Amino acid sequence: xxxxxxxxxxxxxxxxxxxxxxxxxxxxxxxxxxxxxxxxxxxxxxxxxxxxxxxxxxxxxxxxxxxxxxxxxxxxxxxxxxxxxxxxxxxxxxxxxxxxxxxxxxxxxxxxxxxxxxxxxxxxxxxxxxxxxxxxxxxxxxxxxxxxxxxxxxxxxxxxxxxxxxxxxxxxxxxxxxxxxxxxxxxxxxxxxxxxxxxxxxxxxxxxxxxxxxxxxxxxxxxxxxxx
Amino acid sequence: xxxxxxxxxxxxxxxxxxxxxxxxxxxxxxxxxxxxxxxxxxxxxxxxxxxxxxxxxxxxxxxxxxxxxxxxxxxxxxxxxxxxxxxxxxxxxxxxxxxxxxxxxxxxxxxxxxxxxxxxxxxxxxxxxxxxxxxxxxxxxxxxxxxxxxxxxxxxxxxxxxxxxxxxxxxxxxxxxxxxxxxxxxxxxxxxxxxxxxxxxxxxxxxxxxxxxxxxxxxxxxxxxxxxxxxxxxxxxxxxxxxxxxxxxxxxxxxxxxxxxxxxxxxxxxxxxxxxxxxxxxxxxxxxxxxxxxxxxxxxxxxxxxxxxxxxxxxxxxxxxxxxxxxxxxxxxxxxxxxxxxxxxxxxxxxxxxxxxxxxxxxxxxxxxxxxxxxxxxxxxxxx
Numbered sequence: 187x188x189x190x191x192x193x194x195x196x197x198x199x200x201x202x203x204x205x206x207x208x209x210x211x212x213x214x215x216x217x218x219x220x221x222x223x224x225x226x227x228x229x230x231x232x233x234x235x236x237x238x239x240x241x242x243x244x245x246x247x248x249x250x251x252x253x254x255x256x257x258x259x260x261x262x263x264x265x266x267x268x269x270x271x272x273x274x275x276x277x278x279x280x281x282x283x284x285x286x287x288x289x290x291x292x293x294x295x296x297x298x299x300x301x302x303x304x305x306x307x308x309x310x311x312x313x314x315x316x317x318x319x320x321x322x323x324x325x326x327x328x329x330x331x332x333x334x335x336x337x338x339x340x341x342x343x344x345x346x347x348x349x350x351x352x353x354x355x356x357x358x359x360x361x362x363x364x365x366x367x368x369x370x371x372x373x374x375x376x377x378x379x380x381x382x383x384x385x386x387x388x389x390x391x392x393x394x395x396x397x398x399x400x401x402x403x404x405x406x407x408x409x410x411x412x413x414x
Numbered sequence: 415x416x417x418x419x420x421x422x423x424x425x426x427x428x429x430x431x432x433x434x435x436x437x438x439x440x441x442x443x444x445x446x447x448x449x450x451x452x453x454x455x456x457x458x459x460x461x462x463x464x465x466x467x468x469x470x471x472x473x474x475x476x477x478x479x480x481x482x483x484x485x486x487x488x489x490x491x492x493x494x495x496x497x498x499x500x501x502x503x504x505x506x507x508x509x510x511x512x513x514x515x516x517x518x519x520x521x522x523x524x525x526x527x528x529x530x531x532x533x534x535x536x537x538x539x540x541x542x543x544x545x546x547x548x549x550x551x552x553x554x555x556x557x558x559x560x561x562x563x564x565x566x567x568x569x570x571x572x573x574x575x576x577x578x579x580x581x582x583x584x585x586x587x588x589x590x591x592x593x594x595x596x597x598x599x600x601x602x603x604x605x606x607x608x609x610x611x612x613x614x615x616x617x618x619x620x621x622x623x624x625x626x627x628x629x630x631x632x633x634x635x636x637x638x639x640x641x642x643x644x645x646x647x648x649x650x651x652x653x654x655x656x657x658x659x660x661x662x663x664x665x666x667x668x669x670x671x672x673x674x675x676x677x678x679x680x681x682x683x684x685x686x687x688x689x690x691x692x693x694x695x696x697x698x699x700x701x702x703x704x705x706x707x708x709x710x711x712x713x714x715x716x717x718x719x720x721x722x723x724x725x726x727x728x729x730x731x732x733x734x735x736x737x738x739x740x741x742x743x744x745x746x747x748x749x750x751x752x753x754x755x756x757x758x759x760x761x762x763x764x765x766x767x768x769x770x771x772x773x774x775x776x777x778x779x780x781x782x783x784x785x786x787x788x789x790x791x792x793x794x795x796x797x798x
Contacts, residue, residue: 236793269699280694284434294698296423299416
């Protein structure tokens with residue numbers, strides 16, 4: 187589904203503080219599977235996830251999405267690809283404060299021009315699915331960590347994307363909530379979503395939901411085998 | 415349909431965003447409203463004064479002939495009428511009697527004018543609204559009514575009492591506010607003016623193009639006269655009001671620049687929270703143009719609200735509150751008007767000018783910094 191060919195990402199190129207985050211990465215991600223990018227802090231997991239999720243462009247190399255080269259797509263088209271193909275759950279959840287949970291869930295779909303009533307209905311269904319219907323009209327700053335993350339998941343699902351990307355999703359959750367998160371991921375995988383998770387939490391990479399672990403160190407892939 | 419729904423959704427989000435930054439936005443709207451209020455007040459005020467002046471002069475005679483003595487206006491002998499009437503092109507010549515009367519009781523100057531309709535009703539007067547509001551008879555807080563008696567002090571100190579016959583309709587208060595119409599006999603008695611003299615002469619001509627030729631002929635026959643054309647008075651009024659309006663604009667330009675600095679600072683200085691939000695919106699699939707659209711709606715909502723509130727307050731200030739803030743600067747010709755209310759005249763052109771000078775620049779100013787933030791890479795939000 188996604189193929190990276192010899193991808194390299196350099197920050198502050200040609201400056202004294204030049205930093206190579208990703209070096210010579212070749213990686214193929216298949217549909218309907220669950221892949222974990224595993225590695226210590228600073229290994230390049232988040233950068234690789236950003237490139238896979240069309241949020242950043244590589245300095246060199248190519249990205250193919252469903253056999254379509256998207257490396258050099260203009261920003262407008264890349265945004266469209268990102269909106270339609272990826273749902274993203276951030277490490278800090280990144281919900282917008284001051285508005286309700288429901289509005290947060292609806293936000294990614296606003297540029298699509300869908301009727302407000304039908305969009306609201308879909309958002310409510312998602313909140314219901316994640317047992318958050320009672321929190322729909324609560325401001326997000328009033329929610330607990332687990333609730334905030336489920337709102338972030340609902341937001342990631344609103345455009346019905348094929349791929350869910352999660353960056354360190356359990357970093358701010360306790361063990362019970364982390365297991366709950368993995369259960370939600372199991373459900374999504376069952377529904378046919380492709381999961382891409384960056385994590386160095388054993389609850390994530392040891393979970394039975396995960397099909398494949400890609401290990402990264404110093405910006406390079408050190409192993410990328412399937413779990414038997 | 416999709417495009418309209420998209421606009422609606424983004425507008426919806428923008429309005430709830432405005433509510434989230436109440437302090438900043440309320441401060442902006444208050445200052446913005448104040449600036450619009452001041453600018454619109456000046457525009458309304460000068461425009462209405464000019465319009466009033468135009469109304470006065472609309473019915474004024476095409477030419478007025480005054481007599482000068484040692485460079486000052488003096489009474490004109492009525493026998494000048496006969497010689498002026500004989501000039502070709504002159505349709506009619508009539509004497510006018512008018513002057514000012516200072517009333518020590520109310521501390522105001524009133525304009526006294528002879529009206530032919532009162533000539534067979536000596537002892538009676540018709541008064542303007544300003545006169546009726548501030549009683550000359552000592553009943554300070556009571557309006558004058560029909561049949562009230564007003565005492566006037568004549569040239570030799572004796573008292574002449576005149577009865578109010580009625581009030582003038584106030585189509586234009588600038589014309590009628592301080593006006594008292596009297597009979598010719600009473601006017602001459604008050605100021606001791608001989609029967610063969612008048613304040614000035616007014617004349618109408620058959621062809622307006624001949625006005626300057628006729629004026630030249632009058633000064634040739636009577637070198638001690640000064641003919642004044644209506645067009646000249648109109649031009650003078652225009653220049654005076656424009657100049658007064660200009661002075662106020664100069665004073666207000668400081669306020670305006672202060673506003674620009676504030677608007678620039680408030681509107682352009684995106685807080686870290688706002689930048690973070692823009693990053694999130696980009697990461698979840700908003701395009702740069704969607705974010706600019708949101709900022710456009712935000713700027714529009716703030717500036718339109720302030721614009722309409724400012725215009726509304728300026729209207730109240732000028733037309734209902736007697737322009738209390740800059741009456742002394744803009745009118746400032748005498749203690750003439752005890753109470754004065756302008757008739758509302760609003761020019762669409764002025765409103766449009768004000769709109770293009772305030773709302774449009776503000777909206778642009780709010781978009782520029784957002785555009786800079788909106789072009790950042792969406793992955794920056796991954797590292798927050």
